[in-house]
Amino acid sequence: MIKVVSISLENEMDLVLSHKRSMKVAERLGLTVATQTTFATAVSEIARTVIEHTDDGILDIGLEQSKTRYSLMATVTFNKDIRFTNSDAGFYYAQKLVPGFDLAETEAANMITMKIGLPRSLKLDPVKIGILKKDFEEELPLNPYEEIKLRNMTLHRQASEKDEALRQSRLIDEKKNEFISIASHELKTPITVLKAYTQMAKAHKEPINEHVQSLLTKIDVQSNKLLTLVQQLLDISKIENGNLQYNMKEVSFNDFLHAQVAIMRHILPYHTFKTNFCDDVKVMIDGLRMEQVLANLLGNAAKYSDRNTSISVSTTLSEEGMITISITDQGRGMSAETTHSVFEKFYRAKDVLKSHTGLGMGLYITSKIVNDHNGKIWVESTEGSGSTFHFTIPLSTTS
Amino acid sequence: MNTAAKRIMIFDDDDDIQSICTYILEQDGWQVSVYGNCAGLIDHITAFKPSVILMDNWIPDEGGVNATQRIKSTQDTKYIPVIYFSANSDIESLAKTAGADMFLPKPFDLDELKEIVNKAFHRPQ
Numbered sequence A: 001m002i003k004v005v006s007i008s009l010e011n012e013m014d015l016v017l018s019h020k021r022s023m024k025v026a027e028r029l030g031l032t033v034a035t036q037t038t039f040a041t042a043v044s045e046i047a048r049t050v051i052e053h054t055d056d057g058i059l060d061i062g063l064e065q066s067k068t069r070y071s072l073m074a075t076v077t078f079n080k081d082i083r084f085t086n087s088d089a090g091f092y093y094a095q096k097l098v099p100g101f102d103l104a105e106t107e108a109a110n111m112i113t114m115k116i117g118l119p120r121s122l123k124l125d126p127v128k129i130g131i132l133k134k135d136f137e138e139e140l141p142l143n144p145y146e147e148i149k150l151r152n153m154t155l156h157r158q159a160s161e162k163d164e165a166l167r168q169s170r171l172i173d174e175k176k177n178e179f180i181s182i183a184s185h186e187l188k189t190p191i192t193v194l195k196a197y198t199q200m201a202k203a204h205k206e207p208i209n210e211h212v213q214s215l216l217t218k219i220d221v222q223s224n225k226l227l228t229l230v231q232q233l234l235d236i237s238k239i240e241n242g243n244l245q246y247n248m249k250e251v252s253f254n255d256f257l258h259a260q261v262a263i264m265r266h267i268l269p270y271h272t273f274k275t276n277f278c279d280d281v282k283v284m285i286d287g288l289r290m291e292q293v294l295a296n297l298l299g300n301a302a303k304y305s306d307r308n309t310s311i312s313v314s315t316t317l318s319e320e321g322m323i324t325i326s327i328t329d330q331g332r333g334m335s336a337e338t339t340h341s342v343f344e345k346f347y348r349a350k351d352v353l354k355s356h357t358g359l360g361m362g363l364y365i366t367s368k369i370v371n372d373h374n375g376k377i378w379v380e381s382t383e384g385s386g387s388t389f390h391f392t393i394p395l396s397t398t399s
Numbered sequence B: 001m002n003t004a005a006k007r008i009m010i011f012d013d014d015d016d017i018q019s020i021c022t023y024i025l026e027q028d029g030w031q032v033s034v035y036g037n038c039a040g041l042i043d044h045i046t047a048f049k050p051s052v053i054l055m056d057n058w059i060p061d062e063g064g065v066n067a068t069q070r071i072k073s074t075q076d077t078k079y080i081p082v083i084y085f086s087a088n089s090d091i092e093s094l095a096k097t098a099g100a101d102m103f104l105p106k107p108f109d110l111d112e113l114k115e116i117v118n119k120a121f122h123r124p125q
Helices: A011-030 A033-055 A090-096 A128-139 A144-202 A210-241 A253-268 A288-301 A336-341 A362-374 B015-027 B040-047 B064-072 B092-098 B111-124
Strands: A002-009 A057-066 A069-079 A101-103 A109-117 A249-252 A272-276 A282-285 A310-317 A323-326 A377-382 A388-393 B009-010 B030-036 B052-056 B082-086 B102-103
Touching: A002 A011, A002 A128, A011 A033, A011 A057, A011 A069, A011 A128, A011 A144, A033 A057, A033 A069, A033 A090, A033 A109, A057 B092, A090 A109, A109 A272, A144 A210, A144 B015, A144 B111, A210 A362, A210 B009, A210 B111, A253 A282, A253 A288, A253 A310, A253 A323, A253 A362, A282 A288, A282 A388, A288 A310, A288 A323, A336 A377, A362 A377, A362 A388, B009 B015, B009 B040, B015 B111, B030 B040, B040 B064, B052 B064, B052 B102, B052 B111, B064 B082, B064 B092, B082 B092, B082 B111, B102 B111
Parallel strands: A272 A310, B009 B030, B009 B052, B052 B082, B082 B102
Antiparallel strands: A002 A057, A057 A069, A069 A109, A101 A109, A249 A282, A310 A323, A323 A388, A377 A388
16 A cells, blocks of 8 residues: 555544545545545544554555556554454444455454545546655644644654664674673683793793793783783673672781782882781672782882882771771872873873873773772872872671 | 592693693693593593593583583582683682582683692592
């Protein structure tokens, strides 16, 4: 069918519209007033019967071509669970009015078709039908109800287009995160192999010269950097998917901190570490994740300060049952603008873009881990004289 | 102290991981048997009688979780310690789901590998 008019059948107001539009289409085609009325009555009888049962029926009025002849046609589509019998007066009456009447039941919906053959003398052709269609599209609403209805339809269409766009972008996002997750995992295997072979070469029975030994150490250091980056990518995709998981255990915090600082002294040999811890307390933490936080903050402290300067790690207890960990460096510090944005994903300060490599992932992940431990993180900094990163974590309730 | 022979079975589909583990553990006095998939899993284990099993998370065709669960639900194999190893950062919960006795995250230090395998071997039965 070449559709000319569509009307959703929701309430009695739509009956009026159905009748008027049917009359109008028949009139525009040049049918007699009697035929116009017959067609419009049949259509509105069916529309009435459908509206009595449901508010999601749809009426389409248009033309059907069969070889060289055309028929005026109306279809009413409605919920497949609704069945009409001849005891439905409108359904019975409409069948008597139009020469062509058919009820089709499909998987998706039921559809009533009504047809009236057009006389050859009308001489229709696709161009004329196109003009008719366009005229009805551009025709002003019959009444304020139709105006509201049309506006609602437009809004509804826009809303569903927006929903679809949103669904698409979510899907792309999911795919992206899934890709990062698989890619990071795939990247870790070669790093494992690379690190293991390096270690095997270093541990070779026959002594190897100092130069080769130092090259192997460099390969190892770079493999570790690569591993950290891959791990960060993986963490970010987990944060985005909302499935960064924690294995919380109660630990003595001073023991934990001493162990972490000892590891970092080994990894960052060109800086002096000073510690000043308050009395020992118990905290509930994910040890591996908290290790990541300290490695990130201490690593940054060393990265953005000169060799042979010191980095201090201190803790204080607050009355609110929190412990504050503060990491102070004697480095380049940062601008007020940078202190505001430094925890944002992929943020990198303009002044370090060229001087220091990085992807802006570390502090974002660190802040996420601290927040997930119910703590807070912030920074105080003076350009040129160093930064202090503070973060808090709640004390274990048993301590 | 475990008086059984130091026999280990490794399930990992990566050739390099296979050869690294074999090299390191043979040096440490282990008899090593390696498989790249889970075909005939239980039969191979009951034939070789390992004292420790090293199981990768992404082993074809069924994955480490399922394979470990099968080992742990078979009468003849359930007492053999299984060390779960994976590059997946959720390794701890994966190992738990699988019912593995220990886990070793990838990448691992070669000393860590020797250490955990020996720990599994000497673990009280």
